[in-house]
Amino acid sequence: xxxxxxxxxxxxxxxxxxxxxxxxxxxxxxxxxxxxxxxxxxxxxxxxxxxxxxxxxxxxxxxxxxxxxxxxxxxxxxxxxxxxxxxxxxxxxxxxxxxxxxxxxxxxxxxxxxxxxxxxxxxxxxxxxxxxxxxxxxxxxxxxxxxxxxxxxxxxxxxxxxxxxxxxxxxxxxxxxxxxxxxxxxxxxxxxxxxxxxxxxxxxxxxxxxxxxxxxxxxxxxxxxxxxxxxxxxxxxxxxxxxxxxxxxxxxxxxxxxxxxxxxxxxxxxxxxxxxxxxxxxxxxxxxxxxxxxxxxxxxxxxxxxxxxxxxxxxxxxxxxxxxxxxxxxxxxxxxxxxxxxxxxxxxxxxxxxxxxxxxxxxxxxxxxxxxxxxxxxxxxxxxxxxxxxxxxxxxxxxxxxxxxxxxxxxxxxxxxxxxxxxxxxxxxxxxxxxxxxxxxxxxxxxxxxxxxxxxxxxxxxxxxxxxxxxxxxxxxxxxxxxxxxxxxxxxxxxxxxxxxxxxx
RNA sequence: CGGGACAUAGCUCAGCCUGGUAGAGCGCUUGCUUUGGGAGCAAGAUGCCGACGGUUCGAAUCCGCCUGUCCCGACCA
Numbered sequence: 001x002x003x004x005x006x007x008x009x010x011x012x013x014x015x016x017x018x019x020x021x022x023x024x025x026x027x028x029x030x031x032x033x034x035x036x037x038x039x040x041x042x043x044x045x046x047x048x049x050x051x052x053x054x055x056x057x058x059x060x061x062x063x064x065x066x067x068x069x070x071x072x073x074x075x076x077x078x079x080x081x082x083x084x085x086x087x088x089x090x091x092x093x094x095x096x097x098x099x100x101x102x103x104x105x106x107x108x109x110x111x112x113x114x115x116x117x118x119x120x121x122x123x124x125x126x127x128x129x130x131x132x133x134x135x136x137x138x139x140x141x142x143x144x145x146x147x148x149x150x151x152x153x154x155x156x157x158x159x160x161x162x163x164x165x166x167x168x169x170x171x172x173x174x175x176x177x178x179x180x181x182x183x184x185x186x187x188x189x190x191x192x193x194x195x196x197x198x199x200x201x202x203x204x205x206x207x208x209x210x211x212x213x214x215x216x217x218x219x220x221x222x223x224x225x226x227x228x229x230x231x232x233x234x235x236x237x238x239x240x241x242x243x244x245x246x247x248x249x250x251x252x253x254x255x256x257x258x259x260x261x262x263x264x265x266x267x268x269x270x271x272x273x274x275x276x277x278x279x280x281x282x283x284x285x286x287x288x289x290x291x292x293x294x295x296x297x298x299x300x301x302x303x304x305x306x307x308x309x310x311x312x313x314x315x316x317x318x319x320x321x322x323x324x325x326x327x328x329x330x331x332x333x334x335x336x337x338x339x340x341x342x343x344x345x346x347x348x349x350x351x352x353x354x355x356x357x358x359x360x361x362x363x364x365x366x367x368x369x370x371x372x373x374x375x376x377x378x379x380x381x382x383x384x385x386x387x388x389x390x391x392x393x394x395x396x397x398x399x400x401x402x403x404x405x406x407x408x409x410x411x412x413x414x415x416x417x418x419x420x421x422x423x424x425x426x427x428x429x430x431x432x433x434x435x436x437x438x439x440x441x442x443x444x445x446x447x448x449x450x451x452x453x454x455x456x457x458x459x460x461x462x463x464x465x466x467x468x469x470x471x472x473x474x475x476x477x478x479x480x481x482x483x484x485x486x487x488x489x490x491x492x493x494x495x496x497x498x499x500x501x502x503x504x505x
Numbered sequence: 506c507g508g509g510a511c512a513u514a515g516c517u518c519a520g521c522c523u524g525g526u527a528g529a530g531c532g533c534u535u536g537c538u539u540u541g542g543g544a545g546c547a548a549g550a551u552g553c554c555g556a557c558g559g560u561u562c563g564a565a566u567c568c569g570c571c572u573g574u575c576c577c578g579a580c581c582a
Binding site for chain 2: 002004012020027029031087117118120149150151152153159211212213214215218235237265267302303304343344345346348349352361363365366373375380381385386388
């Protein structure tokens with residue numbers, strides 16, 4: 001039966017269906033904001049736990065900075081940073097008063113406060129107090145927080161007014177060291193996306209017009225969604241001395257000279273969950289990679305006669321206890337026994353729509369034969385969709401089964417990415433014609449739909465307008481440059497730089 | 506923030522044109538029959554018809570205004 005909308009039929013509606021049917025998130029009564037429900041938040045917790053470990057392994061420490069940032073901090077920055085976007089939540093009053101039966105804001109603040117859209121400004125202010133000498137550097141901090149950007153067209157996980165993220169902020173004594181930090185965390189993002197989310201990405205540098213305002217260089221990881229559009233999955237910025245100058249982060253170097261520090265910032269957000277959905281979900285619903293699945297194995301009891309219930313539950317409990325000793329990826333396994341008073345078919349389809357990697361249905365027949373019926377989400381609808389194996393075999397193969405699901409998801413997505421980067425488009429005419437077709441679902445294992453183009457770019461100043469007119473973007477300048485000569489796909493001028501062109505979210 | 510569409514039961518929607526006290530399907534509850542790939546029958550519960558104001562004896566229905574949602578733009582650190 002599947003979802004109401006399919007990927008091929010109506011991709012945006014399909015996306016909403018997946019989020020709703022998997023019980024991941026919903027729109028809140030607070031406009032533009034989302035309620036992240038247990039299954040979506042559980043996935044976020046997994047992403048957070050995995051990356052938090054990485055943050056600490058790379059010597060960063062978690063801190064917490066204020067939600068409110070004085071307006072003047074942005075004023076300072078605006079002088080340095082041209083074109084800073086203005087969609088922000090502004091706090092102007094400090095209390096509510098009752099007037100003629102209506103609540104009205106009162107106590108106007110002398111200086112308005114901005115609800116943080118990102119924390120460079122307020123963190124740089126702290127850095128300026130913490131850093132005196134080269135011995136105080138580097139400062140390596142991270143915070144897990146919520147941020148607010150007053151988006152006009154919200155979409156669950158992909159763009160909401162409030163979202164959760166981590167933002168790393170560091171200060172260094174030299175540009176080289178700061179640049180190394182920027183690249184190190186970019187690599188950490190690539191690793192997170194590919195090895196944890198099973199979402200292959202392209203890594204590279206943003207062109208000038210796509211950079212974070214105030215950054216010297218912005219690096220990014222870009223993923224391909226199943227409709228051929230690109231999703232920026234994470235960014236890492238080398239900020240040079242720009243923010244150090246506006247916040248006055250200075251230190252005395254070994255030669256007893258005062259110098260501005262070099263800073264970086266890097267972040268990934270709940271948007272990653274949107275990326276995971278559009279990378280792995282299918283027309284039956286969500287598919288969660290085992291490494292981030294809140295439950296990797298769900299047991300569904302099939303109870304036909306009430307008198308069998310105790311025997312079935314006892315048998316499941318035994319198997320679950322054995323399964324708890326299994327360590328997929330060398331980590332503690334996550335198991336759920338679905339004891340709710342609902343029909344087993346309903347439970348099966350609910351967990352299927354949620355994308356739980358493995359569902360085990362266990363009834364009296366299995367108890368008697370000491371078997372387990374194993375259903376892998378990625379094999380739904382195929383002849384291997386349900387396998388009856390002995391309890392022993394189930395336990396013995398569980399770790400490899402989970403491991404192979406993770407690998408399968410990555411390989412499938414990797415193949416899709418590789419098959420849908422066109423490299424044979426060499427002229428502006430071909431290029432224009434290609435992007436005139438609309439994006440649709442890239443069917444698994446097939447190519448030919450509109451997706452990415454890898455080709456030449458001259459870097460001309462009028463590129464931004466040309467791109468805008470075609471509704472495409474330059475996603476990144478990949479690190480692996482060919483160095484060959486060719487023709488700019490936008491202007492027709494001679495060019496050597498390779499870039500990735502695509503439509504994007 | 507511009508252009509368009511929409512707002513009725515938990516969900517998807519009909520009713521509105523032509524004003525007269527609220528409908529369907531799914532879901533939910535109960536019972537019986539079923540059950541290993543999305544069950545069947547029967548009975549039941551569920552609504553300030555998005556908010557405010559107007560026209561009218563009477564408004565889900567007509568008019569105004571607001572708010573929200575979706576689509577298309579602009580924006581998107």
